[in-house]
Amino acid sequence: MPELPEVETVVRDLRPLLAGRTVVGVRHSAKKLRRPWRPAWNARVTGATVAGVRRRGKWILVDLLDAKRNPPVADAPGSPVLRVHLGMTGQFTVVPAATPEPDHLHLAFALDNGTDLLLRDPRRFGSAEWFASRAALEDEMNAELGPEPFGLDAAAFRDAVTGTARNLKAVLLDQTIVAGVGNIYADEALFRSKLHPARTGKSLAADECDRLRLAVEAVLTKAIASRGSTIRDYVGGSGLRGGFQNEFAVYGRTGEPCPTCTGAIACERLAGRSSHFCASCQKSSPQSKTKKATKARTV
Numbered sequence: 001m002p003e004l005p006e007v008e009t010v011v012r013d014l015r016p017l018l019a020g021r022t023v024v025g026v027r028h029s030a031k032k033l034r035r036p037w038r039p040a041w042n043a044r045v046t047g048a049t050v051a052g053v054r055r056r057g058k059w060i061l062v063d064l065l066d067a068k069r070n071p072p073v074a075d076a077p078g079s080p081v082l083r084v085h086l087g088m089t090g091q092f093t094v095v096p097a098a099t100p101e102p103d104h105l106h107l108a109f110a111l112d113n114g115t116d117l118l119l120r121d122p123r124r125f126g127s128a129e130w131f132a133s134r135a136a137l138e139d140e141m142n143a144e145l146g147p148e149p150f151g152l153d154a155a156a157f158r159d160a161v162t163g164t165a166r167n168l169k170a171v172l173l174d175q176t177i178v179a180g181v182g183n184i185y186a187d188e189a190l191f192r193s194k195l196h197p198a199r200t201g202k203s204l205a206a207d208e209c210d211r212l213r214l215a216v217e218a219v220l221t222k223a224i225a226s227r228g229s230t231i232r233d234y235v236g237g238s239g240l241r242g243g244f245q246n247e248f249a250v251y252g253r254t255g256e257p258c259p260t261c262t263g264a265i266a267c268e269r270l271a272g273r274s275s276h277f278c279a280s281c282q283k284s285s286p287q288s289k290t291k292k293a294t295k296a297r298t299v
């Protein structure tokens, strides 16, 4: 399933291909995506010019200039936005209009330079939606998503992690604590921080929280540099596959040697997901000598 590095790669690929382009037509299939595309949106998107492409969590946001306003305004709270999720197998790519139509195609946005922006998704867990205004979109997204993982506030992250009795795998998958991390990068970040995925959030000392926060950032940064991981159908916005699947330390490597100690990688189900870890490098009990800060009692 595409996670933050894959979505970021799609966004970076699409940005130069879409910026300044105008949508001249929309075609959509009758098959329903997880959140159905409404036919009425075809007319809203047609004639709109792309102001920019960005990412929030695992969502792709295509900012549009409102063609009905004169002059059109970018970056305004009232500008419309196209929001896309890749689900499990979604591909959002720009191809020459003459390219034969791929199977599992759900949406095709014809652009003014003879290219098409395509959303195909064999398993149909993805979606595309049109929002009338950036303000409406952000109201909805900010209610569901916590901060982005880059430059997280250290104190706020410690509070969020130690404030829960859930295990660390569940904590990292919780999009309200940090946005964009999924199964692959949760496992990789926990290995990098030498923390066992079954440890509870509240068992972590401050230095362990800091280690986890920095590991999340480092793993995601490395994965973006490799254009993400291609498992199943993922490709970037220009159709190229990712390469980070060749650098996994633990994810999907059950029984293979740990890159640090050569012990066998284990796999257990945690937070409803397969969790890969090294039982000898990632201790299940606290190793830190730093005592958790106890609150001073006032009498």
Ligand SMILES: [Zn+2]
Pocket (backbone or CB within 6 Å): 258, 259, 260, 261, 262, 263, 278, 279, 280, 281, 282
């Ligand atoms: Zn190990």
